[in-house]
Amino acid sequence: MPTAAAPATRASADSSPSPAIEAVDLTKRYGDFTAVDGITFSVTRGEAFGLLGPNGAGKSTTMRMIAAVAARTSGQMNVAGLDPEVEGPRVRARLGVIPQQDNLDEELTVRENIIMYGRYFGLPRRYLLAKADELLDFAQLSHKASARVEDLSGGMKRRLTIARALVNEPEILLLDEPTTGLDPQARHVLWDRLFRLKESGTTLVLTTHHMDEAEQLCDRLVVVDHGTIMAEGSPAGLIREHSTREVLELRFGMDRNAELAEHLEKILGDDDAAGFSHIEVLPDRLLVYAGQAETALERIHAAGLKPMTSLVRRSSLEDVFLRLTGRSLID
Numbered sequence: 001m002p003t004a005a006a007p008a009t010r011a012s013a014d015s016s017p018s019p020a021i022e023a024v025d026l027t028k029r030y031g032d033f034t035a036v037d038g039i040t041f042s043v044t045r046g047e048a049f050g051l052l053g054p055n056g057a058g059k060s061t062t063m064r065m066i067a068a069v070a071a072r073t074s075g076q077m078n079v080a081g082l083d084p085e086v087e088g089p090r091v092r093a094r095l096g097v098i099p100q101q102d103n104l105d106e107e108l109t110v111r112e113n114i115i116m117y118g119r120y121f122g123l124p125r126r127y128l129l130a131k132a133d134e135l136l137d138f139a140q141l142s143h144k145a146s147a148r149v150e151d152l153s154g155g156m157k158r159r160l161t162i163a164r165a166l167v168n169e170p171e172i173l174l175l176d177e178p179t180t181g182l183d184p185q186a187r188h189v190l191w192d193r194l195f196r197l198k199e200s201g202t203t204l205v206l207t208t209h210h211m212d213e214a215e216q217l218c219d220r221l222v223v224v225d226h227g228t229i230m231a232e233g234s235p236a237g238l239i240r241e242h243s244t245r246e247v248l249e250l251r252f253g254m255d256r257n258a259e260l261a262e263h264l265e266k267i268l269g270d271d272d273a274a275g276f277s278h279i280e281v282l283p284d285r286l287l288v289y290a291g292q293a294e295t296a297l298e299r300i301h302a303a304g305l306k307p308m309t310s311l312v313r314r315s316s317l318e319d320v321f322l323r324l325t326g327r328s329l330i331d
């Protein structure tokens with residue numbers, strides 16, 4: 001795989017200690033409906049920051065306010081030292097925006113898409129010709145430079161959208177659900193490119209409802225639901241704080257999960273060795289939260305219970321979300 005260096009951004013040149021983004025009590029209402037309900041967060045320069053939450057949580061709305069394309073109803077916001085509401089064009093010039101849906105020009109070639117986008121920023125053609133080559137190399141699309149966009153795979157289109165968003169050397173990259181809809185291999189290629197950008201000092205702000213994406217990419221994240229922040233921390237810190245080290249997934253096959261959960265709580269409740277915490281009842285399975293899930297399984301077998309299937313795994317951000325909201329991230 002080519003190892004093109006991340007393209008230049010303005011990030012590393014800026015040694016200011018002020019946050020990349022600061023939101024205080026940020027609120028957005030549509031009529032009577034509150035989409036973003038007084039959220040407060042701060043993004044440090046150079047970090048990868050995530051908004052993790054289910055559909056409708058208010059993530060895209062928050063991104064639109066950061067990107068100076070939606071006005072806030074109340075609260076304060078500062079992006080790269082500027083108020084997006086007052087200095088929208090200056091804020092937009094310092095951002096790279098990757099929307100949820102690719103909005104590439106299907107009529108143009110891959111290279112022309114980058115050049116045309118750069119023209120919107122008033123960048124000179126001579127600069128753009130060289131910049132497009134650099135960005136195509138980074139996005140692993142040099143071999144597709146003259147292809148039409150409609151001939152690209154979904155993963156390639158996503159990489160082109162990111163390459164295009166880098167044309168103005170932004171210091172902050174906003175990515176709304178960057179890999180939703182891509183196959184696993186395409187997601188990994190994209191994660192690798194984003195990781196390189198982060199390594200080069202670009203601030204990444206992304207929304208996702210994929211916990212694995214948040215775990216892979218984010219230094220820190222907020223868990224959002226119904227327009228509010230439920231928790232904040234690093235992926236590992238959130239798991240430590242809100243879940244056990246391990247989870248035992250059990251399927252018993254019949255519709256007795258709630259009743260079985262009570263029984264299991266009695267079996268495991270006083271067992272220090274298993275480090276039992278609690279049980280979540282899902283329609284198709286039980287999730288037993290325990291520091292030592294294998295030990296918990298041994299105790300369950302010893303009590304004469306025989307699950308149809310059992311699986312021991314590490315806790316994930318999905319477990320954190322379930323603990324905080326009682327719901328799964330992907331409904």
Ligand SMILES: Nc1ncnc2c1ncn2[C@@H]1O[C@H](COP(=O)(O)OP(=O)(O)OP(=O)(O)O)[C@@H](O)[C@H]1O
Nearest residue numbers: 030033035053054055056057058059060061062207
């Ligand atoms: N222009 C609008 N007018 C009215 N309601 C809106 C508007 N835009 C968004 N909403 C509502 O605000 C809520 C938050 O939407 P938002 O798109 O920010 O959520 P999200 O977390 O990004 O979810 P998704 O991943 O589905 O985009 C949703 O209930 C949505 O229907």
